[in-house]
Amino acid sequence: MSAMGEAVDRDQFIANVRSAVEAVSRRSHELASPVRRRDGGPAGEDRFLLFRDCLEFAGGQAHRAAGSEKLREILGQIIAGRNRLVAWGEDLPAGTRQVLSEFGVEWLPPLTLSPSNAEQGIPPSITEAQVGITGALLGVAETGSVVLASRPGENLLIASLSSIHVVLLGIDQLVVTLGDAFVRVPAMFPEGLPGNVAFISGPSRSADIEQSLAIGAHGPMEVHVIVISS
Amino acid sequence: MANRIPDLLLRSERAISDSQLQRAIDFATSRLRDHRAKIMPRMKGWEEMREQARELRLHTLAHLDEYLEALERKVMQRGGHVFWARDAGEATQYIIELASRRRVRDLVKTKSMVTEEIGLNKSLEQNGIHPVETDLGEYIVQLAGETPSHLIAPAFHKSKEQVAEIFSRHFGTSIPAEVKTIMGVARKELRGKFLAAPMGITGANFAVAETGTLVLVTNEGNGRLTSFLPPILVSILGMEKVVPRLADLELLLNLLVPSATGQRLTTYVSLLSPPRGPHETRGPQEFHLIILDNGRSSILGGPFADILTCLRCGACLNVCPVYQKIGGHSYGATYTGPMGAVLSPLLSELKNHDSLPHASTLCGACAEVCPVKIPFPDLLIGLRQSQVRQGKAPFGQSLVFSLWSWLWSHSRRYAFSARLARAFWPLLGNGRKFPVVSGWASGRDLPPPAPRTFRDLWHERNGRSRG
Numbered sequence: 001m002s003a004m005g006e007a008v009d010r011d012q013f014i015a016n017v018r019s020a021v022e023a024v025s026r027r028s029h030e031l032a033s034p035v036r037r038r039d040g041g042p043a044g045e046d047r048f049l050l051f052r053d054c055l056e057f058a059g060g061q062a063h064r065a066a067g068s069e070k071l072r073e074i075l076g077q078i079i080a081g082r083n084r085l086v087a088w089g090e091d092l093p094a095g096t097r098q099v100l101s102e103f104g105v106e107w108l109p110p111l112t113l114s115p116s117n118a119e120q121g122i123p124p125s126i127t128e129a130q131v132g133i134t135g136a137l138l139g140v141a142e143t144g145s146v147v148l149a150s151r152p153g154e155n156l157l158i159a160s161l162s163s164i165h166v167v168l169l170g171i172d173q174l175v176v177t178l179g180d181a182f183v184r185v186p187a188m189f190p191e192g193l194p195g196n197v198a199f200i201s202g203p204s205r206s207a208d209i210e211q212s213l214a215i216g217a218h219g220p221m222e223v224h225v226i227v228i229s230s
Numbered sequence: 231m232a233n234r235i236p237d238l239l240l241r242s243e244r245a246i247s248d249s250q251l252q253r254a255i256d257f258a259t260s261r262l263r264d265h266r267a268k269i270m271p272r273m274k275g276w277e278e279m280r281e282q283a284r285e286l287r288l289h290t291l292a293h294l295d296e297y298l299e300a301l302e303r304k305v306m307q308r309g310g311h312v313f314w315a316r317d318a319g320e321a322t323q324y325i326i327e328l329a330s331r332r333r334v335r336d337l338v339k340t341k342s343m344v345t346e347e348i349g350l351n352k353s354l355e356q357n358g359i360h361p362v363e364t365d366l367g368e369y370i371v372q373l374a375g376e377t378p379s380h381l382i383a384p385a386f387h388k389s390k391e392q393v394a395e396i397f398s399r400h401f402g403t404s405i406p407a408e409v410k411t412i413m414g415v416a417r418k419e420l421r422g423k424f425l426a427a428p429m430g431i432t433g434a435n436f437a438v439a440e441t442g443t444l445v446l447v448t449n450e451g452n453g454r455l456t457s458f459l460p461p462i463l464v465s466i467l468g469m470e471k472v473v474p475r476l477a478d479l480e481l482l483l484n485l486l487v488p489s490a491t492g493q494r495l496t497t498y499v500s501l502l503s504p505p506r507g508p509h510e511t512r513g514p515q516e517f518h519l520i521i522l523d524n525g526r527s528s529i530l531g532g533p534f535a536d537i538l539t540c541l542r543c544g545a546c547l548n549v550c551p552v553y554q555k556i557g558g559h560s561y562g563a564t565y566t567g568p569m570g571a572v573l574s575p576l577l578s579e580l581k582n583h584d585s586l587p588h589a590s591t592l593c594g595a596c597a598e599v600c601p602v603k604i605p606f607p608d609l610l611i612g613l614r615q616s617q618v619r620q621g622k623a624p625f626g627q628s629l630v631f632s633l634w635s636w637l638w639s640h641s642r643r644y645a646f647s648a649r650l651a652r653a654f655w656p657l658l659g660n661g662r663k664f665p666v667v668s669g670w671a672s673g674r675d676l677p678p679p680a681p682r683t684f685r686d687l688w689h690e691r692n693g694r695s696r697g
Contacts (some may be wrong), residue, residue, distance in 0.1 A: 006313070013314040016527040017469070018295040023531035029289035034477035035282055054494055122425065122459075143495040150510045157512060160454050178495070179480035186441070186476060192308070193441055193476075195506040195513040196458060199499040204451040207491075208367030208383065209390050209409045210254075211261045217366060218417060218424075219451030219498070 034179065041176030047141050048227050051174055055144030058202030059215060060223035062144070071099050071168075071228060078166060078224050079103055082130040086162070088155040091135030093170040093228045105133060108154045122161075126154060132162025132220075137188060139167075139174045139225065140181050143201055146225055147181055149189075150196040159200060165220040169227050233562045235624065238585040241560040251387055255557045258386035259548040265492025266545060266599070273488055283485050284603045286478060287539035290470075291530060297439040297472045298521060304442025309505050310517040317524050318348035324520060325350065325431070325464055326357045332462060334359060334429045338420075340446065340453045341365035342433025343542060344468045344522060346378060347564045347577070350431070361431065362423050364452035366416055373400050379558030380566070381544035382490050387557060420452065430460040430514070434467045435542075436482060437519075438501075440475045444519070446500040447486065454498050463504050463514035469521050470530075470538040476501075482541065485601035489543035525577040534609055537572045539602045546596035546606065552589050561586060568596035572609045584622060587613035645685060652679045 042050050052062035065071040079085065087105040089097060101107075106125055126132070134155045136146040146167045150156050159165050175181055178199075186193060204219030215221055245251055270276065290297060302312045315321035329337065337354075339345065339361045351372070354361050363372040367385035371378055373396050378384030385393070394407035397415060405415055432453060436445040444465050446453040457463055473482065487495050506513030529535055547553045547567030558566040563574035563583050571590055575583040587610050596606040617623055623631075637647045651658075655678060658664060664671040 009316065009320075010314045013316055013521075013523060014295055014299065016316075016523065017298065017530065020527045020530035020532075021292055021294055024292055024535070026292045029285060029292045031289050031293075031474060032282065032285060034475060035279070035481055036477075057494060058497065127425075145495060145499075150506065150513050152509050153511055156454075156458065160451060160458065177480065178483060179477065182477045182480055192507075193443060193501065193503045195502070195504050195510050197501040197503075198454065199495065199501075201493075201495045201497050201499075204449070204497055206366045206413060206450045208365070208370065208385055208450075209388070209393055209412060211258050211383065211386060212390075212409050214409045214413050216417070217413060217450035217452070218364070218420065218455060 036177075036179050042141070044171075047174050047176060048171060050176070051139055051141040051144060051225075051227070053144075054142055055202060055223075055225060058144045059205060060144060060202035060225065063224060063226045065226050066229045068095065068099055071096065071226065072102070074226055075099065075103060075166070078164065078222075079131055082164070084125070084128055084130045085133065086125050086129040086131075086158055087133035088135070088153050088158055090151060090153060091137065091155070093135065093168055093173075096168050096228060100133060108158070122157060123154070126157050126161055129158065129162045131164045131166060132158035133166045133168065134158050136167050136169055136173070138181055138184055139169045139227070140178055140199070141174055141176045143178060143199070145178075145181075145199045145201040147185060148198045148200065149185070149194040151194065156196060156198060159198065160219050162220055163216075164222040164224070165200075167223070167225045169225055171227050171229050174227065233583045233585050235585040235588060237562060238560065238589060241562060242556040242589075245556045245560045250389060251557055252555075254387050254389065255554060258380065258383055259554050262383070262492070262544070262548045266489060266548070267492075269488040269492045269494065272494060273484065279481060279485055280601055280603050283481055283601060284539065286474075286481065287602050288536075290472060290474060291535060291538055294469065294472065294530065297474060298469060300439040301437055301442060301472055301519075302521075304439070305517075305519050308442055308503060308517075310442070310519055313518060313520045315520050315522045315524070318522075321348050321466060321520050321522050321524070322350055322353040324518075326353065326359065328462075328464065328518060329354070329359050329429060330357070332428065334462070336360045336362065336423070336427055337429040337431060338362050338364050338423050338427040338452075338456050338460065339368075339430070340432040340448065340456045341368045341378075341384065342431075342466065343378075343381065343564060344433050344466050345431065347468075348466070348522065348524065350466075362420070362427075364420050364423070364450075364456055365448075366413060366450060366452075369416055369420070370396060373397070377559070377564075380547060381542055381569075383544075387559070421455075424452075424455040424459050427460045429462040429464065430456040432457050432463070432465045434465050434471060435486070436471055436473045436479065437467050438473050438476050438479070442503055443476065444500075444502040444504075445473075445479060446498070446502065447483070447496045448500070449491070449493075449497045451498055454500055457500060457502050457504075458513055461514055462516045462518075463502075464518045464520065465502075466520045466522055469523055469526055486541045486543050489541070489545040489599065489601040529576045533612055534572065534576055536604050537569065537576065537609060539604060540569050540573065541601060542569075543601055545599040545601065546604075549595040549599050551591055551593060551595070556589070561589065568606045568610075569604070572604075572606065572613065575613060584617060587617070645683070648679060648683050652681075655679060 055062045085105040138147040206217040370385040391407045397405045434444040435447045504517035553567040571586040
């Protein structure tokens, strides 16, 4: 696997592809602009209703909390009887940290681990968490998705490993289409996309045994998204 | 190993007489068809989207060299390594050498057809490296020592009782035949593997040239953990899976997912741009992208290039009357169903899978559901023609068609053949006992020849002489 050998192989690989495609007229297939819908789609509460419908279709649950009191009530119902709660503090809608603290969540700091720290493994508070709470970059109404990205901190690990994942989202963070998300997300990261961006739509599932749907394959068994007015 | 028509027939006969398998195929394919049908009302502008996706994919293929080089640049800019593998051997060798250098003995893997295509697991095992499949269906198939039988439902041929038996044997403890319990066992076992594995291997549903981003479309979450926890990530990309821009993913995901599982979107869609950035806590520190040719460049630019637009959704399998009877394993190839009947023989340059283009009734149901409008019947007929031109058609078949074409290409011989058929009709078992094509004829009712031919009637009405 010498560097020289690789370079020769690489050039030969590309040359093979090039000579193959030059056999057809390249101009016969122009690149059209990505297809986007012209109107903005439903707005405000209607957008939330679309989101709720689509998240439920994907097996998750959407809740609407117009104020702190409502948020307390919804969190109380989800968390009831479960005491190992972890939360990641960044990207949360304004004013929600206080409410979460009342429930006794363990805050995981937005630390950058050095490579040697990372090798020490995953904090047991995450692997043993019953409920993991994070914010998100966006919610996508027509697919019932929330979008999370790797940051300094453990948000993606919480989203992958907790038994119940609760996402707090401001209503102004909801977009309508996947296409909207593919425009908005890169715009948030002018330096380039984070290493890992996850579109999460409902709980982890598998239908690999006799095509019967079973929830909770490797990720969370429940996904709740609480949409908050800021 | 050759995969000739007798081999295909033998495997098919075995599959058709296996009643458990027949029930499983019926159940899985009808379930997947129903799911797809149910989502369709939500997918506005479907036909338009198919057309746009077809154009996008054909454009990408026409500029494949440029997009692959752009992808390479982006991946290298982020600190990833790119290896160009011209064939299966080069790809597996690269991974084996990398694993040896990094002293990797156990690794985790996501479901990936391209790793099946290059026989990765077998090569790794032969070199003392143990890959663990982490998709539940693939895990079952791996524990059973088999191969996947469907693009997206690899273990559908196993009943839950059979799965429980496989698990009980593997874990040395009795596991009941309940889906929830079996899945719980897999979840616990595999979570330990994710946390410990020094290397993860994935395929890729797409790779975005514009940003150097790989796209993984999964439901279980194993793809998330495989691509996120181990310090080294290796991804293998079939070179035709490149996509020009991030914004193109909307169209492709909107077509792929409803076609495959009938979901609006899979639970997880991961956009991976590894290795991890300086401010990110987790994610692989080392990333290798393997771009695989393995016969694709010989399809590109040729008459069958359309098959390279395939998104691997599996919808064509579920509607195919042949697949629905013989199942995936009868094809004897990595890729099965209509897409496999076209792709498998092409990837092996018609050397190994000559029989597969014949595993089709040409009914066209596959082309109708295909999200990128691949004209399957045309491609299948084209492949059959090229076999005939290369002199690969079976002798009996060539004889029948030559005789038929010689008989019917001249009016006197045509008339003679009609008289002959009438005369020998009783000897032919009323059309059910044809020599050479007995297999084909025995299941069909050939209408008996009319007592008087059209020509006779015509001449009688218009007089013997023309004019």
